[in-house]
Amino acid sequence: MTQPLLRLTDVGKSFVGTNALADISLEVHAGQVLCLLGDNGAGKSTLIKILSGFHAPTCGTIEVDGQPVVFKSPRDVSAYGIATVHQFGGTFQLMSVGRSFFVGVEPTKGWGPFKRFDKRLAGEIAVREMQSLGITRVTDGKRLVGSLSGGERQALAIARAVYFGANILILDEPTAALGVKEATHVLRIIMQARAKGVAVIFVTHNVLHAMMVGDHFAVLIHGRKADDFHKGERTREQITDLMAGGEAMADLEAELAELEASAGS
Numbered sequence: 242m243t244q245p246l247l248r249l250t251d252v253g254k255s256f257v258g259t260n261a262l263a264d265i266s267l268e269v270h271a272g273q274v275l276c277l278l279g280d281n282g283a284g285k286s287t288l289i290k291i292l293s294g295f296h297a298p299t300c301g302t303i304e305v306d307g308q309p310v311v312f313k314s315p316r317d318v319s320a321y322g323i324a325t326v327h328q329f330g331g332t333f334q335l336m337s338v339g340r341s342f343f344v345g346v347e348p349t350k351g352w353g354p355f356k357r358f359d360k361r362l363a364g365e366i367a368v369r370e371m372q373s374l375g376i377t378r379v380t381d382g383k384r385l386v387g388s389l390s391g392g393e394r395q396a397l398a399i400a401r402a403v404y405f406g407a408n409i410l411i412l413d414e415p416t417a418a419l420g421v422k423e424a425t426h427v428l429r430i431i432m433q434a435r436a437k438g439v440a441v442i443f444v445t446h447n448v449l450h451a452m453m454v455g456d457h458f459a460v461l462i463h464g465r466k467a468d469d470f471h472k473g474e475r476t477r478e479q480i481t482d483l484m485a486g487g488e489a490m491a492d493l494e495a496e497l498a499e500l501e502a503s504a505g506s
């Protein structure tokens with residue numbers, strides 16, 4: 242097997258009074274999707290914050306491309322080719338697609354005092370990059386971001402991250418707020434990013450979405466890795482049961498069956 246782009250070894254994070262994460266070891270390879278599954282409070286956000294440079298881990302090591310790294314800030318993280326896209330895409334509703342794509346790194350034309358933002362070029366690049374991820378309905382870079390669908394907004398944010406050099410892409414619940422069609426769109430984009438050789442960490446609590454695109458899966462429970470497996474090694478029911486705490490689901494099913502029986506009698 243090739244060297245992973247990102248490797249975590251025994252990473253942990255404690256806050257005063259809480260052990261948010263403990264003993265997390267994970268590997269993410271180029272051109273693969275690692276799904277990080279977990280229920281509320283499992284530690285997903287804490288792990289994302291560590292990988293985005295917002296939190297320093299309390300223990301453990303992180304390696305990028307085989308080299309141990311210590312992230313000092315979110316800017317530091319992007320220098321290592323890691324980008325995080327949050328649920329609502331981190332885009333700006335009132336900006337055009339082109340402007341939003343290049344915010345902070347605008348392409349300019351002219352020279353010296355005559356230098357100005359090249360709107361046309363920005364729009365063209367943004368549209369082209371979104372199209373390369375399969376978003377063909379956005380053809381005008383002047384369109385306002387606020388007029389895009391949720392899935393298209395995610396596509397814009399993902400296209401932007403990949404264009405600016407991310408080869409490790411962390412997607413924080415990208416399908417959570419979307420309808421079925423939009424979520425399918427985003428899942429397709431994840432596959433496109435994967436095909437471009439990007440290592441994707443897909444953070445979700447949606448088992449079905451994870452199973453549709455994942456190569457490798459890790460389930461977090463109470464800050465620990467409860468299971469770690471490859472595509473095809475678990476059924477959807479097994480994963481859902483694990484995430485919910487198997488016994489709790491069995492108890493609930495028995496309770497519902499009892500309720501149904503008493504309602505019928």
Ligand SMILES: Nc1ncnc2c1ncn2[C@@H]1O[C@H](COP(=O)(O)OP(=O)(O)OP(=O)(O)O)[C@@H](O)[C@H]1O
Nearest residue numbers: 256257259261279280281282283284285286287288
């Ligand atoms: N800054 C903090 N200070 C203290 N405790 C924290 C802090 N951040 C997170 N925690 C605790 O760490 C645990 C894991 O939280 P985290 O937000 O990482 O979970 P999560 O899996 O992202 O949940 P959700 O899906 O609900 O966002 C929780 O018990 C939470 O209360």
